[in-house]
Amino acid sequence: MNIDFDYKIFDLKNYLSKDDFIDLENKVNNFDVDLSKIKSTLGFLSWSEKVQNKLKEKYNDRFNNIIKNDYITYEDFKILNDLNNEEGYYDEDYFNFFLTYGNSIFKDVGIYEHIRNVYKGILTELFNKKVKKNFEDTLIGNINIYPKGSFIRKHQDNDPDGQRLFTILFFLNSDRTLEQGSLLKLYTKDGLVDFIPNFNKCVLIEHQNYNYTHEVTHNLVDDVRYSIYSPFTIKDYKEKLEDV
Numbered sequence: 001m002n003i004d005f006d007y008k009i010f011d012l013k014n015y016l017s018k019d020d021f022i023d024l025e026n027k028v029n030n031f032d033v034d035l036s037k038i039k040s041t042l043g044f045l046s047w048s049e050k051v052q053n054k055l056k057e058k059y060n061d062r063f064n065n066i067i068k069n070d071y072i073t074y075e076d077f078k079i080l081n082d083l084n085n086e087e088g089y090y091d092e093d094y095f096n097f098f099l100t101y102g103n104s105i106f107k108d109v110g111i112y113e114h115i116r117n118v119y120k121g122i123l124t125e126l127f128n129k130k131v132k133k134n135f136e137d138t139l140i141g142n143i144n145i146y147p148k149g150s151f152i153r154k155h156q157d158n159d160p161d162g163q164r165l166f167t168i169l170f171f172l173n174s175d176r177t178l179e180q181g182s183l184l185k186l187y188t189k190d191g192l193v194d195f196i197p198n199f200n201k202c203v204l205i206e207h208q209n210y211n212y213t214h215e216v217t218h219n220l221v222d223d224v225r226y227s228i229y230s231p232f233t234i235k236d237y238k239e240k241l242e243d244v
Helices: 018-029 049-058 060-069 074-087 111-127 133-138 234-240
Strands: 007-011 099-101 129-131 143-146 151-155 164-171 184-188 191-195 201-206 213-216 225-233 241-243
Touching (some): 018 111, 049 060, 049 074, 060 074, 111 129, 111 164, 111 201, 133 234
Antiparallel strands (some): 007 201, 099 143, 129 241, 164 201, 184 191
16 A cells, blocks of 8 residues: 655556546636636634634625635635735745635536546556446536735645545646646655646655655746646555456
């Protein structure tokens, strides 16, 4: 069950046929989320009391709606982003500053099946096991949405039960550049690794032995950055996999 590396980058071309890879690329190029439909769970925000008090002071009705509904919308996000810029609220005032969405959004456009097939191939490569049929649709987590101004501050993944083997991150952009920001940064034993979040490669971060500090830098452009966040636990290994 142990993984003998700290992190690993996988090339999706190695797990899909040529036609499927081209199909995925085309669908990623056309992928977009209607941000006006997002209702992101408030718990993901982890905002400081200082930010909450300032929002309450300036936009009391909006603050009350957020608390009442227990989610934030894209309009809420934009107002908070403006507040961040005006007041200098950033890393010390948030844990996460991005939006989330269920995976139905990329199921509907045919991306999900390709990502699932890649993930199944990676699991077989790692453990010489295959995913049980009835668990094939339980592997992939939510989509994280990073509009301009979003980020995740430097952190280690919290796992109080010590069950998480790794987290795998897939991406749904095709032409991000270093200069646009929203980079995944890993602080490894060998130094800093900057990863540009494009769909052709995914990243696995091991948690049992290393659990590296990492962050997502600020998205500096209007182009929205999308990623698929999928933790994998010891329980998942025991329940969802079987011998090839």
